[in-house]
Amino acid sequence: MMDHQNRGHALLGPSKAYQWMACTPSARLEEEFPDTSSEAAAEGTLAHELAELKVRNYFYSVEFGKRKLTAAIKKKKKEHADLWQEEMMGYTDDYLDFIKSTALVSPTEPYVAIEKQVDLTAYIPDGFGTADCILICGDTIHVIDFKYGKNPNGRVSAEHNPQMQLYALGAYEAYRMLYTIKRVRMSIVQPRLPEGITTWETTLEELLAFGQVVKEKAALAIEGKGEFSPAEKTCRYCKARGKCRARAEENVKLAFSDGFRKKPPLITNEEMGNYLRQGTDIAKWISDLQAIALKECLAGNEVPGWKAVEGRGSRDWTDLDQVFAHLTEAGIPDAILWERKPITPAALEKALGKKEYVAQTEGYVLKKPGKPALVPASDKRPAITNKISAEEAFKEENDHE
Ligand code: SF4
Incomplete structure (x- = not known):
């Protein structure tokens, strides 16, 4: 079975192709920064491992039957008790269901490869990647990728997605x-997001044309050549984002250019839209700068005009058992010492898993519409105009103050 944590990182990896294809010198620049991995990444790794087990069991039930699957899941659960959430079972089922339904409509018995390491050296020097699932259905390659993120800002579409196209090129x-391959279909399954499955289809010719662009970009990127091209999406996960000069200069230009200052007193809605779009990266850039400046100050380096101080602290018990025994003895009743709070629907679903949660709570869950939020026009959700009026939204906010 694939070791998901050590899938390996090529200098020009497919998952960062959206970055190094747009800003070719970024890959080499990133080498100066350490690797960071987060809890979300560890959770995603576990979900991928679980998903892989289920897909393996479905397609290779002779070698990897139900009993082996159950034992393997039990082992994972035990090894990763800190990360395990029952809801992971339901979300990985959603991924498996999508693959099953794709295989079932295939005109011929599909060829299936799970966690397939694909060689990309025809396009990228030393390039490789690992595709979660590849199906060959008749004359169509179908590449399926599982993403476990739950942040709506991390929603990824399969359409013209460089990572998916690279996996497809590797599969080809x-x-x-x-x-005999003629068509290429790519799907991204993000089961934790509403309408989280997107599929995009293209022809082999178009895919190969994309491959030529990759070749050119990769040749520049491997040498650290080409133009720096700061943009909100491009820079979002770049390791150099806090210290990159091109991004700094671009944001300063956006924020303080003459064009910005000489506008008439009232701006149009069109300008408002533009400023918001440009401002998104300015806000992110400032917070990246703050994070990196804090790190520098803590390391004892000088950032003129700034220093690190101790933030607001918090209190905690030295020994919970001891202090509670003491407080009880002092006559303080349990009703004061312990808070009893009803569990929220979201937390219950996490604890029980989707199936059990739905079975137990049907008819008891009230769905409240969220407050209106401003998002880019490309967002998949339908636009609203009056679901909750702005007045009500503010009233609600004031009520909570
Ligand atoms: S921060 Fe942006 S502009 Fe700078 S190297 Fe990274 S991707 Fe390129």
């Missing part, structure tokens, strides 16, 4: 001698 190179 791997199977072109065995199958």
Whole structure:
């Protein structure tokens, strides 16, 4: 089975292709910064491992039957008790269901590869990647990627997605001698997001044309050449984002350019839209700068005009058992010492898993519409105008103050 944590990182990895294809010198610049991995990444790794087990069991039930699957899941649960959430079972089922339904409509018995390492050296020097699932259905390669993120800002569409197209190119190179491929379909399954499955289809010719662009960009990127191209999406996960000069200069230009200052007193809605779009990266850039400046100050380096101080502290018990025994003895009743709070629907779903949660709570859950939020026009959710009026939203906010 694939070791998800050590899938390996090529200098020009497919998951960062959206970055190094847009800003070719960024990959080399990033080498100066350490790797960071977060709890969300560890959770995603576990979900991927679980998903892989289920898909393996479905397609290779002879070698990896129900009993082996159950034992393997139990082991994972035990090894990662700190990360395990029952809801992970339901979300990985959603991924499996999508693959099953894709395989079932295939005109021929599909060829299936799970966690397939694909060779991309025809396009990227030393390039490789790992596709979660590749199906070959008739003359179509279908590449399916599982993403476990739950942040709506991390929503990724399959349409023209460089990472998916690279996996598809790798799959084509791997199977072109065995199958006649004409079409390429790519799906991203993000089961924790509403309407989280997107599929995009293209022709082999278009994919190969994309491959030529990759080749050119990769040749520049491997040398650290080309133009720096700061943009909100491009810079979002770049390790150099806090110290990159091109991004700094671009944001300063956006924020303080003459054009910005010489506008008439009232701005139009069109300008408002533009400023908001430009301002998104300015806000992110400032917070990246703050994070990196704090790190520098803590490391004892000088950032003129700034210093690190101790933030607001908090209190905690030295020994919970001891202090509670003492407080009880002092006559303080349990009703004061312990808070009893009803569990929220979201927390209950996390604890029980989706199936059990739905079975137990049907008819008891009140769905409240969220407060209106401003998002880019490209967001998949339908636009609203009056679901909750702005007045009500503010009233609600004031009520909570
Ligand atoms: S921060 Fe942006 S502009 Fe700078 S290297 Fe990274 S991706 Fe390129």
